[in-house]
Amino acid sequence: MTILVTGGRGAIARAVTGGLIAAGQDVRVASREPSAVPSAVEYDAADPAPALRGISQVFLYSDPSSAAAFVTAAEAAGVKQVVLLSSLSALGGPDDPHAKTEQVIARASYATTCLQPGAFMSNAKYWAYQVRASGQIRLPYLDAEEAPIHELDIADAALRVLLDGPGNGHDGRGYPMTGPESMARRRQIELVTEVTGVPIEAVDLTVDQARAEMGMRDEGQRETLLAYWASRVGSPASIEPGVELLTGHTARTFTTWLRDNPGLFG
Ligand SMILES: NC(=O)c1ccc[n+]([C@@H]2O[C@H](COP(=O)([O-])OP(=O)(O)OC[C@H]3O[C@@H](n4cnc5c(N)ncnc54)[C@H](OP(=O)(O)O)[C@@H]3O)[C@@H](O)[C@H]2O)c1
Structure with a gap:
């Protein structure tokens, strides 16, 4: 009974x-850059079969382009449970990339559970680069x-679902989850x-300044993000209960996250 952790x-x-190790489980860690992770095996999303050999449960990062290859290999390996790191955006409609991955991954004989988190506190790591370089955080839609x-x-x-295992109330479920407060x-x-x-x-960029500074190669993705932020101005985010x-x-606060990541901002 070995659990594969991807990403x-x-x-x-x-x-x-x-x-999982603290709970006494047998774990195999897989990475696309295994040399960067102690004891990791290689995870080739286009050919996940070697990483899946002998595996009963999987913690899986979402990737629409390789989801079908994962399902084929996981079925062949006899996997019993997949816990997918998806996104709250999957609830936005079938065209969302995470929604597409959920649909493909769930079409299989193993049990699937989708974790659907909203924005990560760790996105603030990108702000830290700006702060160390200029003392500023430059973003559009600061409100x-x-x-x-x-x-x-x-x-x-994820640990709760993996340790409970398949057949214990999580199969076929999605768990929307956010932090404890809208800010x-x-x-x-x-x-x-x-x-x-x-x-x-804090510098509140105009949309045109943001387009120039965001440096994203995918224009569609950039415009989707800008439209999303625009829609969130003055509109408190709903608090989703998955963590609790x-x-x-209760879900950890942003203050806790900052204390857990000392030295990040200088
Ligand atoms: N950031 C957010 O606000 C947010 C919100 C909701 C959902 N998500 C989703 O959560 C996932 C991770 O987000 P993050 O990068 O911000 O978090 P992260 O915890 O920094 O994860 C980065 C790791 O994800 C793994 N990874 C990325 N794409 C992968 C893929 N296609 N297949 C296997 N592993 C992959 C990589 O591991 P290896 O290189 O070691 O394989 C990478 O080191 C993404 O799917 C993202 O869409 C993010």
Whole structure:
């Protein structure tokens, strides 16, 4: 009974791995860059069969382009349960990439559970690069609201489902989950200064400035993101209960996340 954890370099995968080992489980970690992760095997999304050999349960990062190859290999390997790291965006409609992955991954004989987190608190790591370079955080729509979630809460939720195993109430379910409170991005930046003591100038970019500065190659993805932030201005994010439902504890706050990641902002 070995559990495969994909996305080995990611913060969530690392926490899931640690929790499974602490619970006495046999774990195989897989990464697309195995040399960067202790004891990891290679995860080739186009050919996941070698990583899946002898595996009974999988913690899987979502990827629409390789989902069909995963299903074929997982069925052949006799996998019994897949816990998919999806996204709250999957609830937005069938064209969402995470919704598409959910549909493909679930069309199989193993039990599937989809974790559907909203924005990660760890997105603030990208702000830290800006702060260290210029003392500024430059973003459009500073008054857009979100309820960011701590990656350790997503990992705790995944652990619960994996340790319960298939046939224990999670099969075929999706768990929407967010952090404990809705906050404007402007308020998140204030909290960074309150907790770390690092002074930060928050710069509210116009949409055209943001287009020029975002540096995203995929224009469609950039415009989707801008439209999403625009829709969130002055509109508190709904708080989704997945963390509490699965773990029995309340979701961690952004202040906790900042204390868990000391030195990030300088
Ligand atoms: N950031 C957010 O706000 C947010 C919100 C909701 C959902 N999500 C989803 O959560 C996932 C991870 O997001 P993140 O990068 O921000 O978190 P992260 O915890 O930093 O994860 C990064 C890791 O994800 C793994 N990974 C990425 N794409 C993968 C793929 N196609 N197949 C296997 N592993 C893959 C990589 O591991 P290896 O390179 O070691 O294989 C990488 O190190 C994505 O699917 C994202 O869409 C993100």
